[in-house]
Amino acid sequence: MVEDDRGPVVEMEHVDKYFGDLHVLNDINLVVDKGEVVVVIGPSGSGKSTLCRTINRLESIDSGTIRIAGKTLPDEGKALAELRAKVGMVFQSFNLFAHKTVLENITLGPTKVRKTPTAEAKKRGMELLERVGVANQASKYPAQLSGGQQQRVAIARALAMNPMVMLFDEPTSALDPEMVNEVLDVMVSLVKQGMTMIVVTHEMGFARKAGDRVVFMSDGQIVETNTPDKFFTDPQTARAQDFLSKILTH
């Protein structure tokens, strides 16, 4: 399933990115080891989504290096597509393929990218749907599912490619409150199975229960890195203290 046993899965070195004049990522250095769960937190507009999106090159970078399992991200073409297949991504708005059934959403990647025979892809797809608890919805279209179910399907779709690392960009923030936990439960079960994950989320419960490390971003920079417990109880920087005081007052 994975290339080698130890060592960093994701390495970002001196990564810079601009949107016009806006310095969205400012000298980002981040190493994520195999099996590690990194939670990214920060105010709106601080660059969390952009950070995630550069890791599978949905956004290009202006300088610096990003390596996945030791290999520098290719620029374009076949090599990039192959690498993206090994990096699972879960979006805030699910982005399930609207014209395909739930099961087809899962099997598309394996059959087209990995050339897995359809029958085998379906079998494995059903296992994954079973695992995220939506196997009984396999033949429905995404629009017929609740948000929580859609997001669990999206996780299964990413898992179908046997990724080395999973990126989650605010996977629960578009959900009704009663559906947040069903998605977090699936994510926690992935953590227990040793999946390497980068998770942008403000769900403190998840960060404390499942996170190995919290990375706090502000204005495109990583301002503070700490264990979840230390970060939430004793933030070191003024910006983190300010941010936490705002989200904790509710």
Add this chain to the structure above:
Amino acid sequence: MDRISQMLSDYNVLSAFWMTVQLTVWGALGALVLGTIVTVMRVSPVAVFSKAAAFYTNVVLYTPLTLIAFFFAFGVYMKMRISLVPLSSPHVTHSFLMGVVALAVYHSSLVAESLRSGINTVPAGQAEAARAIGLDFGQSLREVILPQAFRGSIAPLGNTMIALCKNTTVVATIGVAESALVMKEMIEMYADLIVPIFVIMATGFVILTLPLGLVFTWWSKRAAVLR
């Protein structure tokens, strides 16, 4: 009444409409194929392709069909000495083929615009999700974007097909024996029957285009439900 049946035995209106149908079907097929190729080029990340496709679409879109028909029928043949059929071919005439080519080229720009408007209705997240699971550009387009874009394009494509059917009359000017040409000849010989002639020909076109319109409306409603 006698004069009308006399006229209808002089002129084969049915076979003229059959020619219209053939022009429509082949022209539509050509326009769909060309238009899809142009659209794929238009949205491709390769700047040269997308610029060329935009140029083609705009030039063709703003050129009258008559000019395009003349260009292919006389220009291409006379100047460049290109004929796609042996001049002696009994089944397919040079003007029929050039008529089809002109119709296909002209309407390919409308097809491309319809498809592009359909692509614009597909949320950006769909393409990102496709790329994120490792599909390359062609696969993303084929498996995810175009099938959804096509649904959004059915209604404008339907209008394009109806326009194409009616525009087949333009190739009368390059000598294809389709309905408009026969109508012109009938009016010359039976000027007193101008009203019945008009009613007959107009009815013929309504019989061709009305079902087209109904089918496309039904189809686009159905696709909207499936979304």
